[in-house]
Amino acid sequence: MAATKHAQAIQQDSQTYLTEALFQLLEKKTLSEIKITELVARAGVSRMAFYRNYDSVEDILRQHFAPRIQRLFDNVIFEQPATVKLEDMQAFFDRFADELRLSLRAHFEYVIRDLFTKNMARYYANWAGMTPEHLKYWTVFMTNGVYGIWREWLLTGQKESLAELHTLIKKLQISTESAL
Known part of the structure; x- marks a missing residue:
């Protein structure tokens, strides 16, 4: 059970970091200009973390x-x-x-x-x-x-x-x- 809570916390953190990074990037770029590589680098998470949570930006x-x-x-x-x-x-x-x-x-x-x-x-x-x-x-x-x-x-x-x-x-x- 503790491992599940830990995994859920990591997932929530990844989602939070990706959301914050996306809104930061949207201040300077259009949605279509934002690449997943740039987004995950800004969020400090892996591409796998992105795809575990989302299908698209x-x-x-x-x-x-x-x-x-x-x-x-x-x-x-x-x-x-x-x-x-x-x-x-x-x-x-x-x-x-x-x-x-x-x-x-x-x-x-x-x-x-x-x-x-x-x-x-x-x-x-x-x-x-x-x-x-x-x-x-x-x-x-x-x-x-x-x-x-x-x-x-x-x-x-x-x-x-x-x-x-x-x-x-x-x-x-x-x-x-x-x-x-």
Whole structure:
């Protein structure tokens, strides 16, 4: 059992070092310019350590962002009180704004958008009153709209409050449902 805990600790350390090294490299390079050899050298781990943990450099980003984005959606899906939702969302977006800017400069926004899309599909998965085909299109429509609004809000300095932004999104959703 002690050997297993030790191996898990080594694995976690490798993941942490690789994640930190990747974000350091992304400050100066685009994702496609980063080679695994350079990444493992920066992280101080072996190529084998990389491949024991990941299939690609994008996997590091997915592992970094996935739990944070999922938690953001869990607060909405599992109907946390509005104050908890807004506090958690504000904390998320305060940090995420810089990471989104980095994702644009370093060309990995598609990783974040993919995780956002998967969570939007999870959010709408049990909506009643729509055929599966209509639900698929509704999810695509809402995903692009909500992501676009959040993206614009984050990149332009979060001038409106998060509560105002969510009121706007709700109005747009209700208006669109009514128009259909």
